[in-house]
Amino acid sequence: xxxxxxxxxxxxxxxxxxxxxxxxxxxxxxxxxxxxxxxxxxxxxxxxxxxxxxxxxxxxxxxxxxxxxxxxxxxxxxxxxxxxxxxxxxxxxxxxxxxxxxxxxxxxxxxxxxxxxxxxxxxxxxxxxxxxxxxxxxxxxxxxxxxxxxxxxxxxxxxxxxxxxxxxxxxxxxxxxxxxxxxxxxxxxxxxxxxxxxxxxxxxxxxxxxxxxxxxxxxxxxxxxxxxxxxxxxxxxxxxxxxxxxxxxxxxxxxxxxxxxxxxxxxxxxxxxxxxxxxxxxxxxxxxxxxxxxxxxxxxxxxxxxxxxxxxxxxxxxxxxxxxx
Amino acid sequence: xxxxxxxxxxxxxxxxxxxxxxxxxxxxxxxxxxxxxxxxxxxxxxxxxxxxxxxxxxxxxxxxxxxxxxxxxxxxxxxxxxxxxxxxxxxxxxxxxxxxxxxxxxxxxxxxxxxxxxxxxxxxxxxxxxxxxxxxxxxxxxxxxxxxxxxxxxxxxxxxxxxxxxxxxxxxx
Numbered sequence: 006x007x008x009x010x011x012x013x014x015x016x017x018x019x020x021x022x023x024x025x026x027x028x029x030x031x032x033x034x035x036x037x038x039x040x041x042x043x044x045x046x047x048x049x050x051x052x053x054x055x056x057x058x059x060x061x062x063x064x065x066x067x068x069x070x071x072x073x074x075x076x077x078x079x080x081x082x083x084x085x086x087x088x089x090x091x092x093x094x095x096x097x098x099x100x101x102x103x104x105x106x107x108x109x110x111x112x113x114x115x116x117x118x119x120x121x122x123x124x125x126x127x128x129x130x131x132x133x134x135x136x137x138x139x140x141x142x143x144x145x146x147x148x149x150x151x152x153x154x155x156x157x158x159x160x161x162x163x164x165x166x167x168x169x170x171x172x173x174x175x176x177x178x179x180x181x182x183x184x185x186x187x188x189x190x191x192x193x194x195x196x197x198x199x200x201x202x203x204x205x206x207x208x209x210x211x212x213x214x215x216x217x218x219x220x221x222x223x224x225x226x227x228x229x230x231x232x233x234x235x236x237x238x239x240x241x242x243x244x245x246x247x248x249x250x251x252x253x254x255x256x257x258x259x260x261x262x263x264x265x266x267x268x269x270x271x272x273x274x275x276x277x278x279x280x281x282x283x284x285x286x287x288x289x290x291x292x293x294x295x296x297x298x299x300x301x302x303x304x305x306x307x308x309x310x311x312x313x314x315x316x317x318x319x320x321x322x323x324x325x326x327x328x329x330x
Numbered sequence: 331x332x333x334x335x336x337x338x339x340x341x342x343x344x345x346x347x348x349x350x351x352x353x354x355x356x357x358x359x360x361x362x363x364x365x366x367x368x369x370x371x372x373x374x375x376x377x378x379x380x381x382x383x384x385x386x387x388x389x390x391x392x393x394x395x396x397x398x399x400x401x402x403x404x405x406x407x408x409x410x411x412x413x414x415x416x417x418x419x420x421x422x423x424x425x426x427x428x429x430x431x432x433x434x435x436x437x438x439x440x441x442x443x444x445x446x447x448x449x450x451x452x453x454x455x456x457x458x459x460x461x462x463x464x465x466x467x468x469x470x471x472x473x474x475x476x477x478x479x480x481x482x483x484x485x486x487x488x489x490x491x492x493x494x495x496x497x498x499x500x501x502x503x
Contacts, residue, residue: 014413014414014415015413017415018415021415079417082417082418082451083413083415085383085451086383086384086385086386086410086413087383087384087385087410087418087450087451088382088383088384088385088387088451089451089452089453089454090377090381090451090453090454090455090457090458091381091382091383091384093381093454093455124454208386
């Protein structure tokens with residue numbers, strides 16, 4: 006399916022019409038924001054635009070298309086394939102991942118019970134974050150992830166602020182590890198895809214290319230998934246997105262003790278930043294990771310600022326290299 | 331005279347056959363309601379235990395069945411998957427109405443089936459459970475009614491047919 010069709014069909018009819026008129030190329034769109042009673046916003050090539058009723062993109066809010074409650078409700082129907090009940094668990098966490106790996110952030114009124122989020126109602130805010138698969142974006146990073154030319158894969162942590170491309174980078178690293186690259190043999194990779202963002206599985210089949218030797222546990226909690234993969238699929242490398250909890254740390258310790266290599270991502274702006282965080286500080290202190298790949302909020306998503314070893318010694322950096330560099 | 335006898339026999343037989351056909355329709359109607367109940371029970375399992383999205387769940391259940399109801403479930407699956415900007419209850423209603431003649435359901439039963447689709451997919455699993463439970467109860471009532479009256483209705487239609495045929499024959503002679 007064409008990417009434009011894949012994205013546009015999740016919106017209410019009127020929004021489809023407006024976006025269709027705007028002739029937006031969804032390959033360059035990062036986000037589309039819908040808020041009840043507020044203008045329709047598109048983040049296009051890193052710049053924010055209002056979309057007018059006539060379908061023009063502009064920076065002034067005049068004549069902008071205002072999203073109505075009905076449009077938002079209709080959009081939620083399409084996003085959930087008419088089945089909100091099938092996304093109860095995801096809604097409790099505040100997002101839904103749809104076909105193509107696009108993540109829809111959801112906000113509204115929380116129904117709480119015993120301090121736990123039971124459900125969400127009056128959903129009034131949506132943030133459609135489009136997933137981008139960029140084949141080859143990890144080319145420049147790959148040589149740092151192996152222990153010598155024919156050596157093992159190193160335990161690697163990708164550190165990045167939100168919206169800087171860590172999931173895209175991880176996806177390509179998985180693909181290259183799995184397929185093999187620059188004369189290195191491919192390895193069996195197990196992916197725990199808790200939010201369906203890496204493989205973007207649809208009815209169990211990955212929509213993104215994660216390589217020929219990759220097994221995916223889709224929508225599975227990370228810590229449990231890592232244990233399951235070790236016991237059942239015998240992976241040589243395990244990849245997970247957005248670690249951070251103590252439970253994750255315990256599972257990571259287990260994975261590493263089993264002789265399996267780990268590639269993971271985490272939210273953070275620098276090595277110093279992650280050393281401030283309780284669980285990550287312990288991981289860094291124990292030198293659990295051999296490589297840190299730090300992404301920065303440069304002019305483009307996916308700008309690698311620095312690559313460091315387990316001690317934090319810079320191996321590469323300063324000028325930065327962007328995807329495809 | 332021979333012609334009269336042959337004519338009377340033909341009229342009696344045709345009226346008798348009409349009566350038997352009507353009695354058979356009662357049975358078919360009951361069969362359809364029972365098949366629908368079975369499909370709704372399967373749908374409930376898909377929704378409640380596998381958390382399968384509605385379109386996909388209807389497709390799974392449709393493929394396990396046959397006849398006009400399988401066609402209904404399959405068509406709804408296809409249209410929901412296309413996501414052409416139609417709301418679910420509109421798709422459901424249109425597809426039910428399209429099969430109005432083949433479905434052998436009474437007006438009341440068809441309206442209940444349409445109303446069932448109006449609430450499917452809305453809100454959480456608990457809501458789905460209640461929606462399905464309510465519809466199953468309605469189906470159960472219809473099935474009970476048809477079962478209770480099956481024998482007497484079959485006899486009634488068959489006898490009416492034959493007796494009507496005899497009556498017409500006598501009148502014509």
